[in-house]
Amino acid sequence: MSLLMMSGSGAVYLLAAAGIIGIGVYGLLSADHLLRKLLAMNLLGSGVLLLLVTLASRGGTPDPVSHALVLTGLVVTVSVTAFALALLDRLYRETGEIRIDAASDDPPDPADPADAKP
Amino acid sequence: MNTVLSGFAIFLLLNLAAGMVRAFRGPTSSDRMSAALLFGSTVVALLLILAERDAMPALRDVALLFVLLAAILTVAFVGMPAVDAADQDAESPGEEGGAAPSNDARPGPAPKIPGGGRRAGP
Amino acid sequence: MGLNDIASTLLLAVAAFFYLAGTVGLLRFPDVHSRLHALTKADNLGLLFVCLAMALLSGSARVAALLAVVWLLALVASAVSAHLVARRALQFDPQAPAPAEHRAEPPA
Amino acid sequence: MTLALDALLALALLALALGAVAGAALFRSIVMFIVFGVVLALAWGRIGAPDLALAEAAIGAGLTGALLLVSYRRLVRTTPRRTPRSRPAARLALPLGLLSAALVLGLGASGFGLEDTTTAGAGTVAVPSTAGQAVLAEMASLPLDNPVTAVLLIFRGYDTLLELTVLLAAYLGARLALGGSPPLSARSAPAALPMVGALLAIVVPLSALVSLHLLHAGSDAPGGAFQGGAVLAAAGVLLVLSGRLRAIGSAPTSQRLLLVLGTLTFLGFALAARLVGAALFTLPGMWAIYLIESALLLSIALTLVLLFAAGGGLAWGRE
Numbered sequence: 001m002s003l004l005m006m007s008g009s010g011a012v013y014l015l016a017a018a019g020i021i022g023i024g025v026y027g028l029l030s031a032d033h034l035l036r037k038l039l040a041m042n043l044l045g046s047g048v049l050l051l052l053v054t055l056a057s058r059g060g061t062p063d064p065v066s067h068a069l070v071l072t073g074l075v076v077t078v079s080v081t082a083f084a085l086a087l088l089d090r091l092y093r094e095t096g097e098i099r100i101d102a103a104s105d106d107p108p109d110p111a112d113p114a115d116a117k118p
Numbered sequence: 119m120n121t122v123l124s125g126f127a128i129f130l131l132l133n134l135a136a137g138m139v140r141a142f143r144g145p146t147s148s149d150r151m152s153a154a155l156l157f158g159s160t161v162v163a164l165l166l167i168l169a170e171r172d173a174m175p176a177l178r179d180v181a182l183l184f185v186l187l188a189a190i191l192t193v194a195f196v197g198m199p200a201v202d203a204a205d206q207d208a209e210s211p212g213e214e215g216g217a218a219p220s221n222d223a224r225p226g227p228a229p230k231i232p233g234g235g236r237r238a239g240p
Numbered sequence: 241m242g243l244n245d246i247a248s249t250l251l252l253a254v255a256a257f258f259y260l261a262g263t264v265g266l267l268r269f270p271d272v273h274s275r276l277h278a279l280t281k282a283d284n285l286g287l288l289f290v291c292l293a294m295a296l297l298s299g300s301a302r303v304a305a306l307l308a309v310v311w312l313l314a315l316v317a318s319a320v321s322a323h324l325v326a327r328r329a330l331q332f333d334p335q336a337p338a339p340a341e342h343r344a345e346p347p348a
Numbered sequence: 349m350t351l352a353l354d355a356l357l358a359l360a361l362l363a364l365a366l367g368a369v370a371g372a373a374l375f376r377s378i379v380m381f382i383v384f385g386v387v388l389a390l391a392w393g394r395i396g397a398p399d400l401a402l403a404e405a406a407i408g409a410g411l412t413g414a415l416l417l418v419s420y421r422r423l424v425r426t427t428p429r430r431t432p433r434s435r436p437a438a439r440l441a442l443p444l445g446l447l448s449a450a451l452v453l454g455l456g457a458s459g460f461g462l463e464d465t466t467t468a469g470a471g472t473v474a475v476p477s478t479a480g481q482a483v484l485a486e487m488a489s490l491p492l493d494n495p496v497t498a499v500l501l502i503f504r505g506y507d508t509l510l511e512l513t514v515l516l517a518a519y520l521g522a523r524l525a526l527g528g529s530p531p532l533s534a535r536s537a538p539a540a541l542p543m544v545g546a547l548l549a550i551v552v553p554l555s556a557l558v559s560l561h562l563l564h565a566g567s568d569a570p571g572g573a574f575q576g577g578a579v580l581a582a583a584g585v586l587l588v589l590s591g592r593l594r595a596i597g598s599a600p601t602s603q604r605l606l607l608v609l610g611t612l613t614f615l616g617f618a619l620a621a622r623l624v625g626a627a628l629f630t631l632p633g634m635w636a637i638y639l640i641e642s643a644l645l646l647s648i649a650l651t652l653v654l655l656f657a658a659g660g661g662l663a664w665g666r667e
Contacts (some may be wrong), residue, residue, distance in 0.1 A: 006607035009354040011600035013395060014456045017613045018364045022449025027369030029441035035416075039381045040369050042412075046366075046388060051452060053397050055459045056480065063480030064495030067467060068504060071496065072511045074403045075574050075648065077413050079518035085419045086522035089658070094425055119245045119297070126252050133263045134387070135286040139381055140266050140275075140362070142367055148329040149273045149381040151408040152279055155321055156266055157383045158319050159314060160259065161288045162391055165401075166307065168393055170290040176398035176570035178306055179562070180389060183405040187582050188553060189547055191382065192321035193589045194414040196328045197421060205621040231403075240429015313554070320547045 013054040019031070020047030038084050045077050123171040130164050151195050158188045248293040255289035258282045272329040280322040287314055352492045354394060378420055382413040398570040399496045402562065404601055406575055410582025414589065415656055418469050418536065477502075491634045493568035500572065505618065512644070515651045519607065523660055528597070534590040544590055555583035563645055567634075573610075573641040577648030584653035584662075595659020603650065604660045610647030613640050 024047055027040025049070045056066035134157060141153035162181045169177035265278020291311045295304035364387060367380035385408025392401040483495055483503055492498045500508050538544070559576040566572030587593040599607070617640060621630040631637060655661065 001382045008351055012354045019362045021452045022445040023515050024366040024370055025448045025480050026441045026445030029444060030438045031369060033374055035374060036377055039356055039377055043365050043368060049455060054458060055393050058397050058460055061573055064483050064499050065479045066532045067397050067496045070497035072399055072507055073573055074407055076511060076514050079515045079655055080410060082415055083518040083521045085415060086525045086658055089422060091373040093584045121349060122249050122252060124353055126256060127353055128356060128363055133259050136263045136267055140340050141383060143303055146272060147375050148325050150376060151325050151586050152276050154379055156279055156382055159287055161386050162314060163287055166290055166294050169387060170297050174398055177393045180401045180405045182310055182391060182407055184404060185317055186551060186558060187316040187410040189320045190410050190582060190586050191413045192324045192588060194417040194536055196324045197493055316550055320543045321545050
C-alpha cells in the first residue's frame with residue numbers, strides 16, 4: 001500500500017470521504033422523507049468509515065485495528081438501519097406520515113415543477 | 119500487462135458512468151433496476167481485473183459474493199407494487215400526498231394493480 | 241510480453257467490445273425490454289472473456305475453477321434477474337410494449 | 349494510470365452519493381444508494397481492505413438493498429408533500445454540508461501530515477507507535493495469520509462482544525417498535541414463479557458453503573464470522589423473500605438460544621479465562637477461536653434475518 005501513498009491515491013480517497021460526508025450532512029438536513037434521511041445517514045457513516053480506512057493505510061501497511069473497527073461498524077450500520085426502518089413503519093402506522101414535521105398542513109402539490117423532471 | 123489491465127479497468131469504470139446515467143434518468147423503475155444489473159456485472163469484472171493486477175486474491179471472493187447475491191435485489195424488486203407513486207415518482211412526487219391508506223388495504227405480497235398501473239394523475 | 245499476455249490482451253479487447261455494446265444498448269435502446277436484452281446478453285459474454293483472460297494470466301487451475309464458478313453464477317443471476325425484471329415491466333410499466341408485438345420483432 | 353483509476357472511482361462514489369440525496373424520486377435514491385454500496389466495495393478493495401470489501405459485498409448487495417426495497421414497498425404510498433422552503437434546517441443544509449466536508453478534509457490532511465513528519469524523523473521505525481503496528485508485531489506469536497480476525501477476537505474482544513450486544517439490542521428494539529402487529533410481509537416473489545425455485549436451489553446451498561468457507565478462511569485470509577454471517581443472512585433473506593421462510597410473532601426457544609449463542613459463548617470463554625487467573629478474553633487455543641467464530645456466525649446470521657423479516661422468529665412454509 002505504499003504504492004497507494006506514492007501515487008497520491010490516498011489524497012483522492014480522502015477527498016472522496018470528505019465529499020461523501022458533506023453530501024451526507026446536506027442530505028440529512030435537507031431531505032423531507034425520513035427514508036431519504038436514513039439514506040443520508042448511511043452515506044455519512046460510509047464516509048466516516050472510508051475516512052478511517054484511508055487514514056489507516058497512510059503508512060506502509062494497512063492498520064488491522066481500524067479495519068476491525070470498520071468491519072464492526074459495517075455490521076452495526078446495517079442493524080441500526082433495520083431498526084430505524086422498523087421505527088419508520090411504526091411511525092407510519094401511528095400517524096400516516098413519514099416526515100418529522102408532520103404538523104404542517106399544506107396540501108399535496110401534484111405538479112411541483114422543481115421535481116417534475118430529474 | 120499491468121498497463122493493459124489498468125486501461126481495461128478504466129474503460130469499465132467509464133461504462134459504469136454510462137450506467138449511472140440510465141439509473142438516474144429512468145424513466146421507469148425497471149430501467150433503474152436493469153442499470154443496477156449492469157453495475158453488478160461490471161463491478162464483478164473490475165474486481166477480477168483488480169485481483170490480478172494488485173495481486174489480491176481475496177477480491178475474487180468478493181466477486182463470487184456479488185454474483186451469488188446479485189439476484190436477491192431483483193427478487194426483492196419484483197414484489198414492488200406498480201402503484202403510481204412507485205413507478206412514476208420521478209414525474210409526480212407529490213401525487214399520493216398525505217393520502218395514507220391503511221396497511222390492510224393492500225394485504226399480501228405483490229399486489230397487482232388492474233389495468234397495468236397506468237397513471238391516475240393529471 | 242509473452243504469448244500469454246498477448247492472448248489475454250486480445251481476450252480483453254473482445255470483452256471490451258461486448259461491454260461497450262451492452263452499455264450502448266442500455267443507453268440507446270428505446271424500451272425496457274430491448275435494454276434488458278442488450279445488457280444481459282452482451283455483459284455476460286464480456287464477463288466470459290474477462291474470466292478467460294484472467295484465467296490465462298493467473299495460470300493456476302484453482303483460480304480458473306473459481307472463475308468458472310463466478311461466470312456460471314453470473315449466468316444464473318442474470319437469467320433470473322432479467323426474467324423477473326422483464327416480467328414485472330410487462331405487467332406494470334405503461335411504456336412497455338405488448339408481449340405479442342415484442343415477440344414479433346427480430347432480435348436486434 | 350492507477351491515479352486515474354482511483355480518481356474515477358472516487359468521482360463515481362461522489363456522483364452516486366449526490367444521486368442518493370438529490371431529487372424527489374425516492375426509488376431512484378434507493379437504487380443510487382445500493383449502487384453506491386457496490387462501488388464502495390470496489391473502493392475497499394483498492395485501499396487494501398479486502399475484509400471490508402467482503403463484508404460490504406454481502407451486506408450492501410444482499411441485506412441493505414433488499415431491506416430498503418422492501419421498506420419502500422411498505423411505505424410507497426407516503427410520498428412526502430413539499431417541504432416548506434423556510435424550514436431553517438433545510439436552509440442550513442448546504443452551508444453545513446460544505447462546512448463539514450471542509451472540516452473533514454482539514455482534519456484528514458493534517459492526519460496525513462502527522463504521519464509524514466514522524467516517519468521522516470524516525471527513519472526506520474523500531475518501536476510500534478500505533479495499536480495497529482503493535483498488533484502486526486505480535487502476529488508472529490499467534491496461531492492466526494489474518495490480523496483483522498486477531499484484533500476482533502483476541503486484542504479487542506470487548507468491541508466484538510459489545511457489537512453482538514448492539515445487534516441484539518437492535519433486534520429487541522425492532523420488536524418493541526413493531527409491537528404485536530408485524531408490518532406487511534416481506535415476501536415478494538413466491539418460489540412458484542418460474543426460475544425463482546431454481547435460483548433458490550442453486551444460491552441457498554452455495555451461500556451456506558461460501559459462508560463456511562469464509563469462516564474457515566478467516567483465520568488466515570480475509571474473511572471471518574462477520575462476512576460469513578452476512579452471507580448466510582443473505583441466503584435467509586432470499587428464503588424470506590421467496591416465501592420459504594416466514595416471520596412469526598415470537599421466537600421458539602431454539603431460536604432464542606441461537607440469538608444469544610454468540611454472546612454467551614464469547615462471554616463464557618472470557619469468564620473462564622478469568623476463573624483460571626488469565627486476563628479477560630484470553631483464549632485457550634485455536635479450537636476456541638473456531639468455536640467462538642461459529643457461534644458468532646450463527647447468531648449474526650439469525651439476528652440479521654430476523655431484523656429483515658421484522659418478526660420475532662422464523663418458521664418454514666408459507667403464511
